[in-house]
Amino acid sequence: MAEQLTTASVAAPGFLGLNTQDSGVTLESGYATVAENCVIDKFGRIGARKGWTPVNSTSTDLGSNPVQTIFELVKADGNVVLSAGNNKLFSGTTSLTQLAVRNSDNSGNLSYTIADNHWQIVAQPYSSGIGASAHAFLAQAGQATLVYHKLGTTAHAHTGSYGLQRLGDIGSLPSGYSTTTFTPNVALAAFGRVWYADIAADNQTVYFSDLNDGTKLTGGTSGFLNIADIVPEGDPIVALAAHNSFLVIFCKQNIVIYQNADDITNIRLSDQIKGIGCVARDSVVTIGTDLVFLSSTGVRSLLRTIQEKSAPLRDISANVRDDVVETLSDEQVKNIKGVYSEKDAFYALSFPTMSILYVFDVRSQLPNGAARATTWRLKVNSFNVTAAKLLYLGMTGYIGNYGGYSDNSSTYRFKYYTNWFDFNQPTVTKILKKIGLTFIGGNGLDVSIKWAFDYALAYQSTSYTLGTEAISEYGIAEYNIGEYTAGVVFDNQKTQLGGSGSAIQLGVEVVIENAELSVQKMDCYVKQGKVR
Numbered sequence: 001m002a003e004q005l006t007t008a009s010v011a012a013p014g015f016l017g018l019n020t021q022d023s024g025v026t027l028e029s030g031y032a033t034v035a036e037n038c039v040i041d042k043f044g045r046i047g048a049r050k051g052w053t054p055v056n057s058t059s060t061d062l063g064s065n066p067v068q069t070i071f072e073l074v075k076a077d078g079n080v081v082l083s084a085g086n087n088k089l090f091s092g093t094t095s096l097t098q099l100a101v102r103n104s105d106n107s108g109n110l111s112y113t114i115a116d117n118h119w120q121i122v123a124q125p126y127s128s129g130i131g132a133s134a135h136a137f138l139a140q141a142g143q144a145t146l147v148y149h150k151l152g153t154t155a156h157a158h159t160g161s162y163g164l165q166r167l168g169d170i171g172s173l174p175s176g177y178s179t180t181t182f183t184p185n186v187a188l189a190a191f192g193r194v195w196y197a198d199i200a201a202d203n204q205t206v207y208f209s210d211l212n213d214g215t216k217l218t219g220g221t222s223g224f225l226n227i228a229d230i231v232p233e234g235d236p237i238v239a240l241a242a243h244n245s246f247l248v249i250f251c252k253q254n255i256v257i258y259q260n261a262d263d264i265t266n267i268r269l270s271d272q273i274k275g276i277g278c279v280a281r282d283s284v285v286t287i288g289t290d291l292v293f294l295s296s297t298g299v300r301s302l303l304r305t306i307q308e309k310s311a312p313l314r315d316i317s318a319n320v321r322d323d324v325v326e327t328l329s330d331e332q333v334k335n336i337k338g339v340y341s342e343k344d345a346f347y348a349l350s351f352p353t354m355s356i357l358y359v360f361d362v363r364s365q366l367p368n369g370a371a372r373a374t375t376w377r378l379k380v381n382s383f384n385v386t387a388a389k390l391l392y393l394g395m396t397g398y399i400g401n402y403g404g405y406s407d408n409s410s411t412y413r414f415k416y417y418t419n420w421f422d423f424n425q426p427t428v429t430k431i432l433k434k435i436g437l438t439f440i441g442g443n444g445l446d447v448s449i450k451w452a453f454d455y456a457l458a459y460q461s462t463s464y465t466l467g468t469e470a471i472s473e474y475g476i477a478e479y480n481i482g483e484y485t486a487g488v489v490f491d492n493q494k495t496q497l498g499g500s501g502s503a504i505q506l507g508v509e510v511v512i513e514n515a516e517l518s519v520q521k522m523d524c525y526v527k528q529g530k531v532r
Contacts, residue, residue: 005433008423010522014038014046014416017361017372019319027419031319034417034507038374039346040361045440047518048414048510049359049376051407052393052400059096059397062086066352067394068117068335070384073148075134079387080162082136082148083399084117089138089146089164093399099148104169106151106160115142118334120281122189124214126156133158137167137194137214141185141334144168145196147215155215171215174207174224186281189214190242191262193222197249198281203236204228206249208264221264225249227256230272238277239284241291246270248302250278250293255302276300276313279328280336282382283349287340287362292316292347294336298324299349299360316347316360318370324358327351339383341391341402347371348383355379378407405514416519417507420455429529431500436523437493437508441516442466448509453501460499500529 014032017040027033032046039049062085069084082099083090090096101112119140125132126149133156136148145167152159155170168179184196184207194214197206204227210220227237227249235251242248247261254277259270276295278284283294291302299317317324328336331351338349340362348359357380360371382394391402400408423430435449445466450459506524510517 005525005527006423006430008421008524008526010418012044013418013519013522015040015044015372016366017319018374019419020323021319021321029419029421031419032374032416033419033505034415035374036415037376037378037412037512038414038416039344039359040372040374041518042345042363045518045520046374046416047440048405048512048516049374050402051404051412051512052395052402053404053406054395054398054408055093055392055401056096056399057094059090061088061098062090062096062397064397066117066379066381066396067399068381069119069121070382070392070394070399071119071121071123071136072384072386072392073121073123073134073136074387075162081384081386081392081399082121082138083382083394084114084119085394087114087117089114089119091162096399099164101146101164101166102151104155104165105153106163106165107153110166112144112166116140116334118282119143120185120187122187122194124189124192124194124209124212126158126213126215128192128212132212135214137187137189138164139184139187139196141198142183142200144179145182145184145187147171167215171213172218174217186237186240188240188242190247191245191264193264195240195247197237197240204231204234206237206240206247211264223264225258225267227251230256230269235277238279239281239293241284241286241293243286243289243291243302248291250284252279252296253277273313280333280338282334283336283338285338285340285347287347292338292340294324294328294338294349296325296328297321299347299358314365314369316362316365316369316371317358317373318368319366320358320373320375324349327354327356327358330354335381337380337382337394339385339391341385341389343389344391344402348376348380350380350383352379352381377412405512405516411511411513414510414512414517415507416509417450418505418522420503420505421524422503423526425528426502427531429500429502429531430504430526431529432497432504433525433527434494434496435506435525436521437495437519438521439466439493440518440520442510443515445513445515445517446511449495449497450507450509451497451499452505453499454503455505459507460497462495462497464493464495466493494523494525 016030019031065086138146185198210216255273357376393400
């Protein structure tokens with residue numbers, strides 16, 4: 001009588017996300033040891049990320065240089081996208097128009113040299129109500145702060161077309177500063193004001209503008225906050241953020257929180273978190289009622305419970321912490337960019353020098369407080385989520401739109417590897433017979449199946465092409481495929497394998513080419529061998 005096969009099933013492969021932090025020997029089923037070019041979809045399946053398509057045509061002024069800043073200014077007469085690359089500033093989407101910096105009366109262009117492309121751009125209207133006029137403020141280390149607004153022959157005339165002017169040429173600067181020396185690297189628009197910080201030789205002061213006028217930094221209700229007495233170690237300000245009525249000041253090793261920031265006459269210190277801070281300005285992102293940022297020890301979230309007067313810090317990168325920290329050590333912090341896509345429910349953190357993104361699903365947290373993580377192999381230099389919820393990516397030579405399933409007409413490789421599993425019999429040899437895979441989508445894509453034994457990364461492999469199966473043969477509701485425009489279920493496609501060992505790891509690699517794909521289920525069939 002033939003010995004009965006033993007089956008191990010993974011019903012939702014990789015639904016716990018990537019885990020490179022814990023030992024592969026004890027890793028729980030549901031974690032992935034490799035999850036490359038993947039996302040966790042809303043049904044908890046691991047699937048291929050989307051690709052990108054160019055938004056703009058080729059630009060001579062940009063050339064083959066990365067777009068390192070993107071920002072959409074929302075205006076009553078039509079939104080405009082601002083971007084930076086090749087030490088130039090641009091407006092537009094389908095075509096990029098280089099922007100010049102105009103002089104104070106808008107009679108000519110200034111000689112204004114741009115040395116880098118890592119601008120922080122924020123929007124704060126001038127005035128309020130029917131007389132409000134959209135303004136964007138552009139800050140970057142070593143650069144005179146710029147204002148993008150309607151140009152006129154006098155400041156705030158709000159006539160004519162939009163363009164750039166230096167902040168000091170149309171407004172007032174803090175005492176002791178000139179147009180060329182007021183060069184903050186950090187800007188925040190919040191509570192009806194623009195807040196500036198991280199100025200050379202003055203990196204523990206936050207300057208704030210008058211209400212409804214981001215260009216007015218003297219007089220009115222403008223002023224400053226100096227945190228030197230709160231953070232006496234000279235820890236420099238790296239980033240600013242707003243959360244409810246709180247102003248959050250991120251230093252490298254401290255976080256200082258002021259309350260009543262929406263009422264400047266009553267603003268006061270609320271909390272200080274010592275020993276942890278933010279290392280990358282553009283990693284700070286608001287996610288609903290939370291703030292996420294990159295610290296020297298991984299990606300953190302600032303969860304605030306005001307009633308308890310506590311600010312617990314959750315390590316959302318706990319399952320990939322060492323990888324993130326190692327990648328951080330190889331990247332200039334000014335290059336690191338973060339984004340929250342509400343539509344896709346993830347926080348993405350890009351390290352462009354390494355051509356890698358860590359992507360964290362923020363729908364829910366795991367028992368250890370971490371978010372489900374995956375990685376993308378892609379060189380993304382900047383992000384912006386538009387008012388229409390499009391996710392723009394700063395690519396080489398282009399503003400890219402996240403969507404479709406190719407990278408500007410090129411393929412990319414989806415990789416998913418399971419944890420090591422032993423069928424709860426670690427001393428028994430298993431003879432691997434076959435694997436059953438259920439895919440959703442992916443018609444015509446080439447699949448490689450990998451397998452290895454006993455924690456040795458000597459993979460064997462086989463491959464096949466996904467073929468068409470009739471959807472009507474399967475329970476559509478069971479597989480949640482309504483979101484797929486051309487979804488095809490590949491149910492129980494069984495492939496013969498071979499080899500033996502006490503522990504087994506399985507992997508799936510698929511070349512993504514204009515087709516969406518997710519893995520619904522994996523079944524591994526073995527026969528029992530000798531006890532070791």
